[in-house]
Amino acid sequence: MPRYLAGVAPLVALLLAACLSFWLSPAPRGQPDVEYWGEYVHLAPGLGFVVNHDSHGYMLVAQEPRRLLLPQEVRQSRPLYALLGAAVGYPLTAALRLAGRHGLVLPFYPEDPRIAGYYAGFVLLNGLALLAGMLLLRHLCRVLTAGRGAAWQFYALAWVLVANPITKAFFWTAHQQMFAFLVPLFCLALALRVGRGWLRGGQLAGLACALGLLPLVYGSFVLAWPALAYGVVRAARLAPAGGRRWRLVATRLLLSGLLFGLPTLLWIALLRTQGTTYYNHEAARFHQLVWLPEAWPLPWPEFTQVVAAKLAAYAASLAVMRWWLLAGLGLLGATWWRLRPRSQPVLPAGTGPALSWVFGCFVVFFALLGYYPERLAYTLLPLVLCLLAGLLPHWPARYARPAVLAGAAGWHLYVLLSYGPFS
Numbered sequence: 001m002p003r004y005l006a007g008v009a010p011l012v013a014l015l016l017a018a019c020l021s022f023w024l025s026p027a028p029r030g031q032p033d034v035e036y037w038g039e040y041v042h043l044a045p046g047l048g049f050v051v052n053h054d055s056h057g058y059m060l061v062a063q064e065p066r067r068l069l070l071p072q073e074v075r076q077s078r079p080l081y082a083l084l085g086a087a088v089g090y091p092l093t094a095a096l097r098l099a100g101r102h103g104l105v106l107p108f109y110p111e112d113p114r115i116a117g118y119y120a121g122f123v124l125l126n127g128l129a130l131l132a133g134m135l136l137l138r139h140l141c142r143v144l145t146a147g148r149g150a151a152w153q154f155y156a157l158a159w160v161l162v163a164n165p166i167t168k169a170f171f172w173t174a175h176q177q178m179f180a181f182l183v184p185l186f187c188l189a190l191a192l193r194v195g196r197g198w199l200r201g202g203q204l205a206g207l208a209c210a211l212g213l214l215p216l217v218y219g220s221f222v223l224a225w226p227a228l229a230y231g232v233v234r235a236a237r238l239a240p241a242g243g244r245r246w247r248l249v250a251t252r253l254l255l256s257g258l259l260f261g262l263p264t265l266l267w268i269a270l271l272r273t274q275g276t277t278y279y280n281h282e283a284a285r286f287h288q289l290v291w292l293p294e295a296w297p298l299p300w301p302e303f304t305q306v307v308a309a310k311l312a313a314y315a316a317s318l319a320v321m322r323w324w325l326l327a328g329l330g331l332l333g334a335t336w337w338r339l340r341p342r343s344q345p346v347l348p349a350g351t352g353p354a355l356s357w358v359f360g361c362f363v364v365f366f367a368l369l370g371y372y373p374e375r376l377a378y379t380l381l382p383l384v385l386c387l388l389a390g391l392l393p394h395w396p397a398r399y400a401r402p403a404v405l406a407g408a409a410g411w412h413l414y415v416l417l418s419y420g421p422f423s
Helices: 003-024 054-063 065-069 079-101 113-144 151-162 165-170 179-194 201-212 219-238 243-273 281-286 291-295 300-342 351-367 374-394 397-417
Strands: 038-044 047-052
Touching: 003 047, 003 113, 003 151, 003 165, 003 397, 047 054, 047 165, 054 065, 054 079, 054 113, 065 079, 079 113, 113 151, 113 179, 113 351, 113 374, 151 374, 151 397, 165 374, 165 397, 179 219, 179 351, 179 374, 201 219, 201 243, 219 243, 219 351, 291 300, 300 351, 300 374, 351 374
Parallel strands: none
Antiparallel strands: 038 047
16 A cells, blocks of 8 residues: 555544444434424434535535526535535436446435435545545644654544534535634645745745635635735745845735635626626625624724624633633643743744634634634634644653543543534
8 A cells, every 4th residue: 555545544544433433423302493404314223413404505506506606696605615516426426326227226315316426425525624634634743743743642633633523513414514624724734834935926926826716615714815924924034134025025915815815806707797796695694704894883882892792702602612722721831831941942933823823813713703603613623733732742651642542532422422513
């Protein structure tokens, strides 16, 4: 087996073991339309998973991509994800039909065989997004430990990454929530990579345009530009100083921002040529990000009350992450105290500021979102895991290894046996 595939195989096995285990989780009780947005599928006694009701919309637009041009299409703000679903779902549907004709698979249910192919395609995309997140976590573990990390440290953290309430609720359904783990890891890796050296103008322009495609896949990818900006400024600080250099940096940031937004502007322009006004379902229904300009005309006391209420709601949503945040802060403080007499850095040079910047960007972005379901709080989990990855090598393995592995196993068991979440 090639070396690269040998490195991926354990990650795939870990991913499947964790996600398949969630079929054993408690099934929903009560009225489905009151308790959760989905339908529970019984696979066998004691086995099953929830199909989110949003799945139908994802499959429909993947089967008919031209629906993206229709007014007020829910998936219109993320057209590239629908096209990915089409690219994966179409050949899977064809393969399943061919296998069905030769008696290699059981008859499909429901009657339309396309549903099986496109649904499987979106689950495959979930797996690929989660696997990409695990690979990025492995890369970041090496960077944040300067290559001193042990394999058990990475696998314990990867275990937590794949065994959590979001994968439990959304892995086996057509949805985009697996990007909640991929995006922050991608942004941190981007900030660190760009910050390593000065990019030429053409390289930066091409990178900004390519990154600008990502928000058309998943909205949180908009934070790729702040990560890029951090890397550009960091690279400039490492280059020879000078006033002209910083004026050039300011120009580069402005132009990269414009190029980053270009793909979205072109998509909006394409819709206009079809007589369709761009529609963002999240902004229209949940007032995501637009609540602040909507509240701005209010009298100052009312405006401050609205903002305070929103920020309080965001803080409350972070309650599901409180133990992880406390673990990260506690271990950071303890590690700093342990290394203080030797004046040894807690994290390798340049990695701490990048991690802090990306973490801060995600906190500010989601605080200003105005829509705070608890599942969005777990977007911070990958960054906390990155911090833990950088801190663990400073502690003796004979004590840290059993504690960390027991913690990962306990976390998985807690998530597995918990009732919900289902959406």
